[in-house]
Amino acid sequence: MGVIADHELCRLFGTTSFIPKFSFTSSLSRKFCAGAFDGDKNDSSGFCHLEEPLTSTCSAASDLDSYENENPDQEHFSLRQKFLEKARLDAARVVDVLRKDGPGFDSKKALSELHIRLSGLLVREVLTDILRKVDHENKTRCSKLGYKFFVWSAQQQNFRHTANAYHLIMKIFAECEEFKAMWRLVDEMIENGFPTTARTFNILICTCGEAGLAKKVVERFIKSKTFNYRPFKHSYNAILQGLLAVRQYKLIEWVYQQMLVEEHSPDILTYNVVMCAKYRLGKLDQFYRLLDEMGRSGFSPDFHTYNLLLHVLGKGDKPLAALNLLNHMREVGIDPNVLHFTTLIDGLSRAGNLEACKYFFDEMIKNGCVADVVCYTTMITGYISAGELEKAEAMFEEMTNKGQLPNVFTYNSMIRGFCMAGKFEEACSLLKEMESRGCNPNFVVYSTLVSNLRNAGKLAEAHEVIRQMVEKGQYLHMVSKVKGYRRC
Secondary structure: OOHHHHHHHHHHHOOOOOOOOOOOOHHHHHHHHOOOOOOOOOOOOOOOOOHHHHOHHHHHHHHHOOOOOOOOOHHHHHHHHHHHHHHHHHHHHHHHHHHOOEOOEOHHHHHHOOOOOOOHHHHHHHHHHHHHOOOOOOHHHHHHHHHHHHHHHHOOOOOOOOHHHHHHHHHHHHHOOOHHHHHHHHHHHHHOOOOEEHHHHHHHHHOOOOHHHHHHHHHHHHHOOOEEOOOOOOHHHHHHHHHHHOOOHHHHHHHHHHHHHOOOOOOHHHHHHHHHHHHHOOOHHHHHHHHHHHHHOOOOOOHHHHHHHHHHHHHOOOHHHHHHHHHHHHHOOOOOOHHHHHHHHHHHHHOOOHHHHHHHHHHHHHOOOOOOHHHHHHHHHHHHHOOOHHHHHHHHHHHHHOOOOOOHHHHHHHHHHHHHOOOHHHHHHHHHHHHHOOOOOOHHHHHHHHHHHHHOOOHHHHHHHHHHHHHOOOOHHHHHHHHOOOOO
């Protein structure tokens, strides 16, 4: 991907202007990004190429709480497996007892009569099982059963809950919308000597839909003396990354200002998160200033910085500049991977430049990157949005032939494409195919198909899809919303 590729791009896109090589100075931000984007305020495609890589450390923080984060050697593997299997069997017995809970049934007594060996792993298995079973109809019951078991296990001799157990019951409360109970649990956790961590913050912030409430959460953690923000450099980075995960961009700006007031120096993670927020808010001048400041402070762009810049260039329909940026990455020792190409392709797709999308997709393959399901789905979604169903079908067939299983977003894009083309039999057939392949349709898939069938006057077919959804017990609380679709 050098000068030859530059000439090829010129031929494809009808331009002879070249973007010269650059260094990471103020010229980079202006030369490569000027006029390149307007911010992605309505990203509903299911692909968050900017946030997901940057928030991956949140997952790492969660893993630190996991009971199984150690890596056992081969010698102890068999013994460990037996221990895991025994815990899972005991957990199933506990869940069976909890299911019987009700008037006249003493669940605590029944649990004690099981004579099980209580462990952190067993508690995790039980609470995880309850969390998986939470739905619209049983929220209250799930929260009560989860907490009842949590309290009972804490009362057993020689047993003490772990931070992970507190986080699991907090997640159950969050899913069940028991927010006051969740906050009481945080207080209890602190009273019992457990520090609140980045994981605690992430669980709490994800439940706060209103910015006002979210700000209260942030203020509490900034002031908290028990906030253990591992694995981050300081508490502000932990909070900024948690806010990015839930797209609280304006609150990120506020936290960053508080960080500066407290005279904490930003690092590369700080700059990446705040730049992403500025980009999403469409504050271009501030984005440029941060990029320049980052360079002046001695920080070179990393994996995530380049990922953000590639999306900016893609959204701005600047394939030549993107090509030079990819070449520059190689020169400084960062090999672009499938994520970088997918991010660029996604941006170009949103700009409507599908020819450039295909060019970079092919270049990615030539350079040894294996296209994954997200990359294929990005290409397919771009073709569908442009009304090029045949190219989307060809890409869909290619991905399956190469062993990449379509996910729910892939199927939704294809179903939408068939509906747009009036091929409703194919759309309904694809719904059955995805189910046969073990890919469960989400509400978006059902509503896409139902609304398009209704709009085409195919009311009987629309009702049949709803009937199938109800039979499978899927999204029963959303049935009225699906039925409410009207002809546009």
